[in-house]
Amino acid sequence: MDFDLTEDQRILQEAAREFAENELAPRAAASDAAEGFVREQIDLCKEMGFLGMAVSEAYGGSELGAVGTSLVLMEVNRCCASTGVTLSVHNSLTCESLMRFGSDEQKQRYLPKLAAGEWLGAYALSEAGSGSDAGSLVCKATKDGDDWVLDGTKLWISHGDQADLVVVFARTDADAGTKGITAFLVETSWDGYKPGKKEKKMGLRGSSTVELHLDHVRVPAGNVLGEVGRGFPLALSLLDTGRIGIASQAVGIAQACLEASIKYAREREQFGKPIGAFGAIQEKLADMATRVDAARLLTLRAASLKDQGKPHGREASMAKLFASRTANDAAKEAVQIHGGAGYTRDFPVERYFRDARVTEIYEGTTEIQRLVIARSLLAS
Numbered sequence: 001m002d003f004d005l006t007e008d009q010r011i012l013q014e015a016a017r018e019f020a021e022n023e024l025a026p027r028a029a030a031s032d033a034a035e036g037f038v039r040e041q042i043d044l045c046k047e048m049g050f051l052g053m054a055v056s057e058a059y060g061g062s063e064l065g066a067v068g069t070s071l072v073l074m075e076v077n078r079c080c081a082s083t084g085v086t087l088s089v090h091n092s093l094t095c096e097s098l099m100r101f102g103s104d105e106q107k108q109r110y111l112p113k114l115a116a117g118e119w120l121g122a123y124a125l126s127e128a129g130s131g132s133d134a135g136s137l138v139c140k141a142t143k144d145g146d147d148w149v150l151d152g153t154k155l156w157i158s159h160g161d162q163a164d165l166v167v168v169f170a171r172t173d174a175d176a177g178t179k180g181i182t183a184f185l186v187e188t189s190w191d192g193y194k195p196g197k198k199e200k201k202m203g204l205r206g207s208s209t210v211e212l213h214l215d216h217v218r219v220p221a222g223n224v225l226g227e228v229g230r231g232f233p234l235a236l237s238l239l240d241t242g243r244i245g246i247a248s249q250a251v252g253i254a255q256a257c258l259e260a261s262i263k264y265a266r267e268r269e270q271f272g273k274p275i276g277a278f279g280a281i282q283e284k285l286a287d288m289a290t291r292v293d294a295a296r297l298l299t300l301r302a303a304s305l306k307d308q309g310k311p312h313g314r315e316a317s318m319a320k321l322f323a324s325r326t327a328n329d330a331a332k333e334a335v336q337i338h339g340g341a342g343y344t345r346d347f348p349v350e351r352y353f354r355d356a357r358v359t360e361i362y363e364g365t366t367e368i369q370r371l372v373i374a375r376s377l378l379a380s
């Protein structure tokens with residue numbers, strides 16, 4: 001068993017760290033305060049090849065594999081989680097969906113633009129009435145000649161107002177349950193694609209999350225992704241990859257909490273000594289560091305299994321479950337270690353605390369991860 005990164009992976013990790021520290025960290029607080037969209041950061045990521053991490057070189061991607069992608073996402077999220085979620089959705093959901101389920105023609109048409117970052121990809125599964133129970137979605141696709149016509153409203157769509165291509169899940173058969181769901185590749189310039197209300201969020205304020213109205217969007221039959229009626233298993237298997245992305249995000253945020261806490265514990269003095277001299281603070285740091293390491297190992301294990309072409313659904317859920325809890329525990333303790341200062345916007349731990357929260361909610365809540373893990377245990 002080998003816990004070491006390869007030389008190439010280590011070089012990638014260092015390059016991503018240097019980039020994130022120099023280009024993303026200085027912009028993160030301002031993007032959060034502005035509550036806009038991290039467009040400038042995404043443009044910078046483009047130059048690093050971070051928009052094509054899941055895409056093979058044949059289509060212009062950087063083909064970093066799941067471990068490589070995870071390492072980059074950890075470093076990006078350590079400095080700016082709003083950039084991190086945008087990269088995760090674009091790479092782990094949109095590009096990955098085309099790589100795995102796209103036809104040759106679809107790959108040729110879309111992947112080079114996505115990999116180069118000329119186009120941004122989004123993923124629209126959730127609706128007002130179907131979050132955890134994604135299989136109950138009602139957004140409708142009606143056959144009209146060779147085309148499909150999409151009608152309905154999606155909710156919570158990450159950068160749905162910024163994207164160029166969206167993987168949209170819609171119901172092609174009202175009576176077939178989860179077998180009546182199909183995935184479509186929808187270009188956002190098409191008539192009837194209308195981003196709606198932008199959510200005012202607790203965290204990830206530099207990323208945009210919007211309602212999406214599909215008002216008679218005409219989609220050619222050639223833009224069905226995978227097979228008609230097979231959209232639900234496609235969505236679930238993509239979420240396995242997406243969960244490695246969110247686990248990586250959580251590890252990055254938790255690592256940032258740990259580093260900020262160590263720095264503050266060394267600098268802040270009370271009772272005539274640095275607060276890091278007190279046992280209570282040392283215990284917090286020790287627990288935090290141990291959990292961050294465990295979360296990183298779980299996440300890289302899931303990524304490594306994916307790279308080896310082995311089943312990794314349970315492991316991805318375990319990584320997401322543990323890493324997202326770790327990020328939230330670490331953020332809570334980081335604020336505590338900073339005392340009153342941690343409750344202000346003068347220190348980044350306040351932002352980490354808000355950003356960490358959603359890692360336990362999206363791409364399957366903590367409760368749903370437990371359900372997935374338990375089901376797989378009981379089935380085996």
Ligand SMILES: Cc1cc2nc3c(=O)[nH]c(=O)nc-3n(C[C@H](O)[C@H](O)[C@H](O)COP(=O)(O)OP(=O)(O)OC[C@H]3O[C@@H](n4cnc5c(N)ncnc54)[C@H](O)[C@@H]3O)c2cc1C
Binds near residue numbers: 158159358361364366
């Ligand atoms: C910032 C942000 C970005 C997002 N981006 C996207 C995106 O790009 N694309 C997209 O499609 N979606 C996106 N989502 C949606 C996200 O995936 C859902 O919010 C998530 O799946 C939970 O669904 P819900 O909010 O409807 O909660 P609900 O499903 O209503 O859950 C409410 C509570 O009930 C619990 N619960 C539900 N069912 C069970 C059960 N069977 N057993 C135990 N507990 C249960 C949940 O764990 C939770 O605690 C995003 C969400 C946020 C907040």
